[in-house]
Amino acid sequence: MSALTATLPLETTPRRSLEGVSPASRAIWDEWLKAHRHADEPVSRRPVWQRFAEFAATWREERGYTSSVSDMVLNNSYQKVVALGRRAVPYILADLMTAPDHWFPALTAITGVNPIPPEAAGNMRAMAAAWIIWGEQEGFLD
Amino acid sequence: MSQSKIRSQFPRLKRTPFLISSPETPTYNCIAFAAQDVQRWWWPSPSYYWPPNVDRTENLQTFIAAFATLGYEACADGRVERGFEKVALFANAQGKPTHAARQLPSGRWTSKLGNDEDINHSIYGLEGGQYGDVAQYLKRKLTSRSANPEQKSA
Numbered sequence: 001m002s003a004l005t006a007t008l009p010l011e012t013t014p015r016r017s018l019e020g021v022s023p024a025s026r027a028i029w030d031e032w033l034k035a036h037r038h039a040d041e042p043v044s045r046r047p048v049w050q051r052f053a054e055f056a057a058t059w060r061e062e063r064g065y066t067s068s069v070s071d072m073v074l075n076n077s078y079q080k081v082v083a084l085g086r087r088a089v090p091y092i093l094a095d096l097m098t099a100p101d102h103w104f105p106a107l108t109a110i111t112g113v114n115p116i117p118p119e120a121a122g123n124m125r126a127m128a129a130a131w132i133i134w135g136e137q138e139g140f141l142d
Numbered sequence: 143m144s145q146s147k148i149r150s151q152f153p154r155l156k157r158t159p160f161l162i163s164s165p166e167t168p169t170y171n172c173i174a175f176a177a178q179d180v181q182r183w184w185w186p187s188p189s190y191y192w193p194p195n196v197d198r199t200e201n202l203q204t205f206i207a208a209f210a211t212l213g214y215e216a217c218a219d220g221r222v223e224r225g226f227e228k229v230a231l232f233a234n235a236q237g238k239p240t241h242a243a244r245q246l247p248s249g250r251w252t253s254k255l256g257n258d259e260d261i262n263h264s265i266y267g268l269e270g271g272q273y274g275d276v277a278q279y280l281k282r283k284l285t286s287r288s289a290n291p292e293q294k295s296a
Contacts (some may be wrong), residue, residue, distance in 0.1 A: 064151050064272050065256035067171035067241060069187040070200060100168050101257075104189055114189060122182030122191025124168055 048084055052091040055080045060101075073105045082106050093135040100124035107131055148255065152271035160267055163252065164260035173205070175254035176229045176242035177212055184208070202277055205231055205239045214280040220265055222249045226281045230265060233277035241273035 021029070059077040066072060073079075081088055081103075089110060092103045104127055108114045115134040120126035135141045145162065149155045173184035174191070182191040186198035186208075193211040197204045206216065209229060217223075220230055222245070230251065232241035243253040243265065253268060254260050269275045 063256065065148075065258060066272065067173060067183075067185065067254075067256055068200075068238075069183075069185045069190055073187075105187070108188075116189045121189055122174070122184060124183055127189060 048087045049091050052081060052084060052088050052095075055084075056095065069102060069105065072102050078106065082109050085110055089135065090140045093132055093140055096128040097132055100128040104131065148261070152268055152273075154270050155263065155267045158264050158267040160261050160263040162259045163262050164254075166258045168257045170254060171256065172254040173208070173242045175252070175260065176244040177209065178244070200238060202231065202233055202237060202239055205242070206278060206280065209242075209280050213282040215282065217279050217281040220245065220251075220276070220279050222247075223281065225284055227284055229280045230276045231278045231280065232268070232273040232275065234274035237277065239277070241268070243268065 055077040059072070059075050059081070062075055062077060063072050081092070089107065092107060095101065096103055101124075104114075104116065113134070116127050116130045120130055132141070145160075148160070148162075169183075170180045171183045171185065174180065174182050177184065179191075184191050186192045186196075186200055186204060188198075192198055193208050196207045196211060206214075209231075214229060217226075217228065220228060222228075228245040230243045230245070231239060232243070234240050241253065243251040243263075245251055246262070250262055251265055251268070252260060252262050265276060
C-alpha cells in the first residue's frame with residue numbers, strides 16, 4: 001500500500017460488498033479501484049530501471065533498419081531516456097556493457113562530457129569502453 | 143531479424159528475392175559496408191567515423207564527398223560496367239541520405255541493414271521502403287586493392 005492510500009480514511013476505501021448495487025454504482029466502484037491502482041503505481045513512480053528498459057525496448061523496435069544516428073537520437077523513446085537524466089546513466093552504462101549500442105549521444109546530452117577519444121570514432125566497442133571507464137571513474141558503476 | 147521483419151520494412155522484398163548474408167552486428171553500418179569497412183560506424187555525427195576533411199552536414203552532397211575520398215564519382219545508373227564498382231546512395235522524400243548499397247559483380251547489390259544483417263538484393267527490392275529511393279549512383283575504377291568486391295574489410 002502506498003503512502004497516499006495509507007492516509008485515506010477507512011470509510012473511503014472501496015469495499016467488496018456489492019450485492020444489490022446498481023450497474024452505475026458498480027462502474028463507480030471500478031473507477032474508484034482504478035484510481036487507487038494509479039495512485040499506487042503511476043507511470044512517473046515506476047522505477048528508473050523499469051522505465052529505461054521499456055524506453056530502450058521501444059526505441060530498438062521503432063528505429064527499424066536505420067543507419068542514421070540523428071534519426072535514432074530524435075526518436076521519442078530515446079528522448080525519454082535522455083529526460084530521465086543522471087539517474088539513467090548507470091542503466092545506460094550497464095546496457096553498453098552487455099553490447100555496444102548508440103547511447104553515446106544520450107550520455108553526452110545527460111552528462112555534458114564526451115570521453116570518446118578521436119581515434120575511437122565509429123568503433124562501437126571502443127566508444128562503449130570509453131564510456132564504461134568514465135562511468136567507473138565517476139562512480140556510476142559502483 | 144527474420145525475413146518477414148525485413149519484408150515488413152521493405153515491401154518490395156515480398157516480390158523479389160533476397161538473401162541474408164551475415165549475422166546481426168552493431169559494429170558497422172551500411173555506409174561503412176558500402177565503403178568496405180566492417181570495423182566502424184560511418185555517420186556525420188559527433189564521435190562517429192567520417193572521412194577527414196569532409197563536411198559533417200547531413201545531406202547528399204556530403205555523402206557523395208565522403209565516397210569521393212575513396213575514388214568514387216557520380217554516374218548515371220546502376221548498370222554493371224566492366225572495370226568499375228558502384229555504390230547506390232539512398233535518400234528519403236526530404237532528400238536526406240538514409241542508406242548505401244554496394245554492387246556485386248553479378249549486378250545484384252549488397253547492403254547492411256542498420257544494426258542488423260547484411261543482405262543480397264536487387265535495387266528495386268530495397269526502394270520504396272524505410273530508405274526511400276536511390277538518389278545517386280557512384281562508381282570507381284576497380285583496382286587490385288578493390289578487385290574483390292565480395293571482401294568486407296577496407
